[in-house]
Amino acid sequence: MxxxxxxxxxxxxxxxxxxxxxxxxxxxxxxxxxxxxxxxxxxxxxxxxxxxxxxxxxGEPAFFSELLPPKESWRIFPDFRDSIAYIDIETNGYMGPYGYITAISLYDGKRIRYYVKGENLDDFMEDIMEYKVLVTYNGKCFDIPFIESHLGIKLPHAHIDLLYVLRDLGFRGGLKGCEKMIGIDRGGLDGVDGYFAVLLWKEYRKSRNPKVMETLLAYNIQDVVNLEPLMVTAHNMKLEQTPFCQGYRIELPAPPLELPFKPDLETIQKIRARGYSAHA
Known part of the structure; x- marks a missing residue:
């Protein structure tokens, strides 16, 4: 395109x-x-x-990323699909000097990688340089500047922020709302959001229960895995607005056969029992 x-x-x-x-x-x-x-x-x-x-x-997509309107950045996707990293971060809920990254997940359409504070977070800085394009949801204002500030690195990649692309197509309701609009079901993670992820981190720091961390990572990984069908859907819908829809349409990808972590429903219920309500 x-x-x-x-x-x-x-x-x-x-x-x-x-x-x-x-x-x-x-x-x-x-x-x-x-x-x-x-x-x-x-x-x-x-x-x-x-x-x-x-x-x-x-093969330098950053040139186009810098010049295209954010809502048209989807055009980078088909030419650089083999060098895309879908990424998402979780934090402790604070900004500025008191904020820090608790987890990062990365999905490239084939492989899932995850990074946890105190374990392997620094590995992300090397791994992300294997890719040329980042795909996020609201990453322009949140994930990317947070990563650059708190990990002390510069991400020179092209960037497709699906918030702008999907909003231009009429999608609303944040990432989870967009997922529901294309029929994605999160199963046991339904209703879990970014604020809940903050509570999961706090619970993990207090209890060191591995099931809590597994639930946090299951949530974070689900975010990045779901970005791929959203990216393909947005690409195809945008393509319909051009004269080139016949030649460039992309089939929806099959989801990963297996994810590395599953949410612990007991942990989710325990936190909800404390009076948590989803921040929609």
Whole structure:
């Protein structure tokens, strides 16, 4: 889809891009001579498109991520699907100097990795550099800056934040609400949210009960595993708004056959019995 994209060119918005498509300018190799553009010169467009070809050939998606509107970042997905990391973090519930990461989960469509404070959290810094694109939900405002600040690293990756893509498609209700809109059932984790994950961490620090940590990781891993079908769904729905829906549609992926952890229902019930109510 990237080679059909023009809205990353300064001066070309979505309406102008649509006009280009309607006038037969369907990809970077199409001649521009017969289309008049008010805010971008043909020479400037050709220069940017030459650079785009080069960056795509070199496998550098961050170039496009920096130029595309956040709601159009989905266009990066098909060309770089083999180098995507779906990530999500859990924290102790605080921001600033008192906040810290309790767990990170990473899923690349095949392999699940997880990182826990006090165990292997630093391994994330090396592992994440194996990928070129990060997919998150609300990661632009939360996960990415939190990781960079508290782990002291810079994530140079291209970034697809599904919050913006899905919101533009009419999805609402946070990550869990979006999941429900496409029929994802969390089973025993239904009703568990980020605040509940904070309570799980506090309970684990107090009890050191491994079942509590397993429940926290089961929740965190479910978040990243569910990002993949949301990404594919968003891609296909966005594609329907273009002239290219026939050639680029992607089948929904099968979920992992087995997840490394299962939630402990007794632990969940115990915390709920203390008066917890889901923060929807």
């Amino acid at each position: 990237l080679k059909h994209t023009f809205c990353h060119v300064p001066g070309i918005g979505l309406k102008t891009e649509r006009r280009l498509w309607d006038n037969g300018v369907l990809d970077w190799d199409s001649p521009l001579g017969h289309v008049r553009l008010k805010r971008a010169s043909a020479e400037a467009i050709r220069t940017l498109l030459d650079t785009s070809r080069e960056k795509l050939a070199l």
